[in-house]
Amino acid sequence: MIRPLIPIFAAIALVLTGDALAQQQQGGFDLDGPVLSITVTRDGVTLPITAVPSLRAGDRLSAKALLPDTKSARYLLIGTFLRGAANPPPKDWFEHAETWKSKGNVLELTVPEGAEQALILLAPQTGGGFDAVRDGVRGRPGVFVRAAKDLHQASLDQARLETFVATVGTIADTRPGELATAAPLLAKALGIKLNTECLTRPRALQASCLTQNKETLVLQAQRGTTLAETLTGTPVDVAYRIAATPEAGAGYYSPYIGLARDVARLFGAFRTAQYQYLPALTVARGDDLQLKLNAPPSFQNPRSVLLAPLPPIGVATPPSWQPGSRTPICLARSDVTIPLDDASLLFATNYARDLAIAVTVGGKPSEIPVLVDVAAGGLRPASLDAVAALTGIEGGVLQGKWGFDRFSGPRLPLVLDAPDAWHAEPDDMIVVGREHGLTLKGGAAACVSQLTLRDSKGSERHPAWTATAADAIEAKLPLGTAAPGAFTLTIARHGAAPMQRIALKGRVEASRLDRFVVHLGDREAVLRGSRLDQVAQLDVGEHRFAPGDVSRGEQGDRMTMRAETALTGLTPGKAVPATATLRDGRRLRVTATIAPPRPSATLISREAAYQPAQGVLPIALPDALLPERGRLAFSFRVANGPLREGIELAAKDGSVARLDFASGALQRVGDDVVVASASADKLFDHDVSGPLRFRLLNGDAPSDWQPLAHVVRLPEITGVACAPGEAECALSGRSLFLIAAISQTADFADPVAVPIGFVGASIALPRPAGDTLFLRLHDAPDAIVGLTLSKPS
Incomplete structure (x- = not known):
């Protein structure tokens, strides 16, 4: 579960001033404290503390409190190093400076070997104040070790929160129309909980809504372990149990609040009559550190000692950022943003320096300096002019410095076109008279901005296109009304890259006639080839076939043609010449194959049977009706050859079922008679009604x-049911809405009509004169079925 971190440390203040003051310290760290100017020098390089993610042994620190000249309170600036919860630091790991003096007000520190954490404290000047603070820290090192870890992490999370709030305010002031699209990117980049409902409000209210309840906005950064495990070593399940108590709040973020209150108890027991410790977060203000407090300091006993963290001591973990996009990104776009994931500290701190993307151009290495764009959640080139001078890029590696150390990674999917990279496949021939699909390959598809097709007369078209691969484009050339001739396709690309022009040759594709097959005795035939839409007619002897529908497949075009009369007078199996006339008047020769007559079937008999449910009166059906739960048996005679494959059954809705000999659904009787049987409810995968047709497969x-x-x-x-002495009876049952009308006679002289959509369970009708009623059904309104009655009661 992801939870914000800032509320944890608002609760730390409870420990520092006792229960009474604790009630005043429930809020966030929103009070500005003193400003500290701290530099770190390592191997001859000096950086502001805001650019240093971690310290290491041997680093030299120079710290100064930037207090106003009118400051009446005198503070000691104390620096100390810690070496574990159970190992008090030696006395010489403590240094102090008197901030109110013109000389000696700068604190000089060197990180000693074995140190694990570092703290800066601001203590009011009193007699023995430095010694009292030093003895207090050495007496309870575990409390300050935990505070150093917690407060440093809280400071990083506070930096994310303040970056979000400040950037939202800037966008709202300068380009409010972009806030709805920029806020989700900004929240994702910084790990901030986004209230999407705010984006549905009027534009003027969006920014204030997005930044309400700041203490609940910061989510846990994406790390390998939970915050509880990282900062306290407490197993997460134990942390959850601690936090689930009513005292801990038992809310959505309560596990971390609960742990913070546990730390508060430690500090609460440590307060002395002279000093109380007030925690502070450190937030970058340029190169300086602004202390953020969650309670006003006290200048009366017990006086407040401000406690602020410095970066942890140890090897700085290099960034483990990930590309925010798997699809290629064109560096030449004027609005290009290179998104990064898991990079919240990149956007919220000054730790990253000298960022550049290492690329290879023409076999030689090159670098593209980049800037951090927090509003877009990524990086952008520092200068598009530098990008314009590069070509032929496929991928790049982000490099730079993280504090003092260089880092390399991740690899980003960046592309730039090479000159004249595109070519048409398979060749430069295009077909006019219809839409022509053209494949272009070789360049960077992400960098293409527009295609323009110009014919020999200067007429221009802008074809639609889609990227089918990183280096491939499929264009749809609108050539339905174009004339044959020379064409030029211009490929425009983002940025300053020059346009590329490809010469194309437009030709009319003539029909290709592969074969024409017609069965003796048929009026329909099939013509196969390509561009069959140009065929106007086809003549076989005295028989003329007109064009029908054309379908296109992997093996070419297929067109069904139809003659006015059936084909007769020719010998089956013989090939005869035929002539096709195209729409432009050209004539093409094709060989017509005269196939034997297609098989035909003559229905001999059929019978439908069904078993009504228990307690249901039987209904007698005429020969042609098949109940949907009934079984159909029928026989037919085959002419024009034996039946080999089987038969197809087709329902009214187009559903098709197949019966064959292998399944036993078909059986032969002699050479030319076949008997078939099937259950109606098993033929199709859904209920059907209406006409049922069949044909032979060959x-x-x-x-x-x-x-x-x-x-x-x-x-x-x-x-x-008929009551004694009553002339009217009640017919009862289920699914009575299927009945259209009821009559006592087969001629329906005086029927009882059943309204369409009837949902009742009984129908009133005159007392039956005999033991049979006649029904018309909605599914077959022209047929009459008989209902056999038991003796009416």
Whole structure:
């Protein structure tokens, strides 16, 4: 679970002043304290403390409190180093400076070997004040070790929060229309909890809404361990149990608040009559450190000693940032941003210096200086002019300094086009008269901004295009009305890169006729080839076929053609010449294959059977009706060759089922008779009703469709009840809405109509004169079915 960190340290103040003052220290660190100017020198290089993520043994620190001349209180500036919770630091690890003097007001420190943490304290000058602070720290080192860790982490989180608040304010003041899009990027970059509801409010209210309740905005930074484990060593499950108590708040962020209050108890027991310790966070103000307090200091006994952290001591962990995008990023774009993930300290601190992206251009290394753009959540080139001089980049590595140390990584998906990188595939031929798909390869697709196609007359078109790979583009050239001739495709690219021009040759693609197949006795035939849309007619002897629909597949075009009369008088299996006439008047020769007649089927008999549910009256159906839960058996005779593959059944909604010999659904009787059987509810994967057709399958020459049966849904009628002496009875059952009308006679002379959408469970009708009623069903309104009644009661 991700939780904010700042509220933890607001609670630390509880320990420092006792229970009474603790009630006043529940807020965030929003009081400005003194400003400290601290520099760190290592190996001859001096940096401000705000640019140093960690100290190491041998570092020389020079610190000065920037107090106003009107400051009446006199402070000792004390520096100390710690070496563990159970190991008091030696006395010579403490140094102090008298801030009110013109000389000797600078504190000089050297990080000793074995030190693990460092603290800066500001103590009011009293007799023996330095000794009292030194003895206090040495007497309880564990309390100050934990405070150093907690306060340093809190300072980093406070920096993230203040960067978010300040940047939101800047955007709201200078470009308020961009706040709704910039705020999510900013929050993601800094690890800030974003209240998305704020972005739906009026523009003038968005900034104030986004920065409300600051103490709950900071989320845990993305590290390998939880904050509780990192700062306290407490197993996270134990931390959660501590925090779940009512005293700890038991809220969404309560585990960390609970641990902070545990630290508070340690400090609370440590307060003396002379001093109380007031924790401070350190936030960068340029090169200086601004102390942030969560309670006003006291200048009466017990006086407040301000306690501020310095960076941890040890080897600085190099940044482990990750690219924020996996897709290529064109460096030449004027609005280019290179996003980074897990880089909140990059955006909130001054630790990173001299950032540049190392690239290879023409086999030679080069560097592109970059700047941090917190509002966009990434980096941007320091100068687009430097980018304009580079070409042919594929990837780059972010490099720079993290404090004093150099680092390298991560690798970023950056691209720039090389000159004349693009070429058409497979060649420069394009087809006019229709939309032509053109593949371009070789360059950086992310850097292409526009395509322009110009013909020999100077007419311009702007084709649509999509990037299909990092180095490939698929363009759709609109050539439906274009004439053959020379074309020029201009590729415009982002930035100052010159346009690239590719010469193309436009030609009309003639139809290619591969084969024409027609079955003897048919009116329809199939023509195969390419660009069949140009065919106007095709003649086979005296038979003329007109064009129909064209479909395109991997093996070319396919067009169904139709003649006015069936093809007769030719010998099956023989190839005869045919002539196709194109729309532009050209004539093409093609060989027509006369195939044998397609197989045909003649229905011999059919029978539908179903078993009504128990307690349901049987319904007698005519021969053509098939109940949706019934079983259909039918037989047919095959002409024009034996049936080898099987048959297809088609429902009204277009659903198709297949019956074959292997499954046992089809069985032969002699050479030309086939018997089929199937359950209606198992033919399709859903319920169907209405006409059912069938045809024979024979490779690519199936027979014509012909009617087989009519699927109907049946009501479940449980009986007809008649009260003694009453002329009217009640027919009852389920699914009565399927009935259209009820009659006592087959001619429906005096029917009882059932309204469409009827949902009742019974229908009033005259007392039946016999033991049969006749029904019309909505699924088959032209058919009449009989309902056999039991004796009416």
